[in-house]
Amino acid sequence: MSRHRILALLLALTSSLNAAGAARAEESRTLLLATTTSVQDTGLLESLLPTFTEATGIEVQVVAVGTGAALRMGAEGNADALLTHAPDSEKALLQSGAVDRRVEIMQNYFVLAGAASDPVGVRAAGSAIEGIKKIQAAKAPFVSRADDSGTHKREVELFREAGLDPDERWPAYTRTGAGMGLSLQVAGQKQAYILSDIGSFLAFKKETGLEAMTGQDPSLRNVYSVLRVSPAKHPRVHAAEADEFIAYLERPDTQMRIGQFGLQRFGQRLFDPLGGSGE
Amino acid sequence: MHELHSSDLLEITLRTLSVCLTALLIALAIGVPIGIALGRRQFPGRRALLGVINSGMGAPPIVVGLIVAQMFFRNGLLGRLELWYSVEAMVTAQVLIALPLIVALVIAAVSALDVDWELQVRTLGISARWRTWLLLREIRLGLLAAVIAALGGILSEVGAVMQTGGNLEGETRVLTTAILMYTNMGLFESAYALAAILVGLMLTLAGLLTWVQYGARS
């Protein structure tokens, strides 16, 4: 084929792709969902979203950032819906009117993990709070994300509940300001204690060699909620699409799937469905 | 706790300078002699070796970071050194990223010399030590280009530095990883403040080097 014909073919191809893309953009509805990296890393959304799109025709664009950034996106109207796990901050957002619906979708438990040898005896302590006390008392190696993520916020709460100053630092206390994966790896190398979400902990377990020191401790309960950004405050958000998304998550069959998720990859279920309670 | 304090800023900036300049100096100390040696001689397989170096320039820094980080992990090749998540690991990754670039640019500068340059210098009775100094003087414009290019790459590296250092507060946090962190946290004001310093650093250093380069012309 002559060079000119190949060029003409390429041009035709690109323009037809552009046309299709443009057509799709005009026809389809979209939902910009801001969530946290730990949620995205579990792979839950990848398994749920295709059926949602098929059922409703809504394309979901998932942006995974830090909890702080996700909440800020909601506050500034740069997302249509949020899927996060920081109840206090979420409620504050609700108060401010930036979001006008908050629905609790699922839960699991944070994990206080550490070296298999558990030098400080956190397992024996019986609860996460007692474990934290022991860690602080012994000034044991501890890794914190220190990035205002949902996990970090819970960590701060635990310190407070233990009557300790969350800003206290000791030589073996490391603050990464980074994601869960990297922080787990740092903890693995330093053989330190760390608070992690269950999904990330399981994903990195082999690599880090860390083990869970806690179980279903009430103070470690981790609730995931979906929030709708308020169309009253930010008129240009796709509020109807957000509603459909929330409705989809609340459906019994979706809830059941959420409850089964994780068996294949992690060997255990990652989430307890909550049936969608909230406002 | 999360807002940027001026003391943090100073510490992060100084560490950035320390890590980057150390990496630059080491990369130059290794890369310049190699570049000179390769640029001067003809030997079998030279073209193949140049191909490898050029590919090295194209090697994604994040891949270098991954490999170096794994090397320094407990179970890695260099685990014994207990340098996981350290500035030493960061400097190592930076050196490996900058090295192919420096070697390639020095080879280019040396190859641009007249084929008989070395012979002419020898027949003028100039001793080996002086010859090396003369050579460096001849290629100084190419050398400066290599320094500026390498410094630019080193200062702006994020991924590899994150992987090898972990952005640990008080230990391995530098400007680029701190900017990433504050962006992820949604604290854009702090991110911008750090960004301004980083850009300022780059402009100052690049300006300084360009001024030296300009002076070297006359």
Add this chain to the structure above:
Amino acid sequence: MTAALRVENLQVIRQSRAGRFTLSVRDLALRPGEVLAVLGPNGSGKSTLLRVLAGLESPAAGRVERQATGPVTMVFQRPIAFAGTVDHNVRIALRSIGLAPSEIRRRVDDSLGHFGIAALAERRADRLSGGELRRLVLARAFALEPAVLLLDEPFDDLDHEAQELLSRDLRQAVAQTRVAVAVVTHDLRRAVGVCDRIAVLCNGALQQVDSRRTVLERPCSPTVARLVGMTNLVAATLGAHDTAIVDPEHQLPTAGAGPPGAEVWIGIRPEHLKVDVGRGEGESIGKAVVDSIASDSVLTTLSLRWAGTLLRTHLVAGRGLAREIAVGDAVSLSVRREDVHVLPRGQDAARADR
């Protein structure tokens, strides 16, 4: 006079994709205060010889013997100057051999002065013209006060006037410093302008080494004759009474060249072949017809048909005869007996250095 550098039984062998090239020099000497031009076509081995003399290459056989105290310095065909000023270029070579500052100062001034570039001392080397650059590299070499200086095409790319001026300055510097110089060139006129002796190199073998005059006027073979500009070569047979017979109608006068019947080449330099002159300028050899005229504004070269062959001669362009002559004209030719050079025909003899 003892030689500053002597070569004996030299053999250099080069293997390349094109094949094997051998350079053989039985005996060659460079003498202090003397310029030897090494003349030869491209590919004859001149640059190889120079590199061996400089000690940059080792010969496969033979010796290069250095008898003078003082360095052997070489200047390459493409002038290589260092980044920096003219002064720096000369100075750096001297600093590296550890001379006292006052001595360095003296040598720099002297060598820049020899080559007339003292005024350019602060000029950057990359801002010099071609001629100035060639002067710089020579000055730099002379500053080392070498015993032997080897120059590869030092006048390359220079226009005629610049070349003449540089030749003159070079000869003066050589006379003052008593350095032994070898100049490699493929251009006869450049060689002649600067040298005392000529060594003719062809196909890797030294054909003849003699004083300038001898090589030009008494080349040892037709090959050398062509290389040194004796382009009029005519086959003849020696006759009785000091003549050489080209054909029944054409003869040339010789000066006791050999026995009658010997087959010879006759060589006459173009400038020795005279056209249309009166008596006292040589002996007549008959008429010739002008075949073509070529002028380069300095010389007019006439091609003349004589005895079935083409002879060439030079006239000063635009003057006298050169202005009147036209193609097809018949002219009278004459030549002095002593300007007729006789060479045996049937071999190409190489002669050793005297």
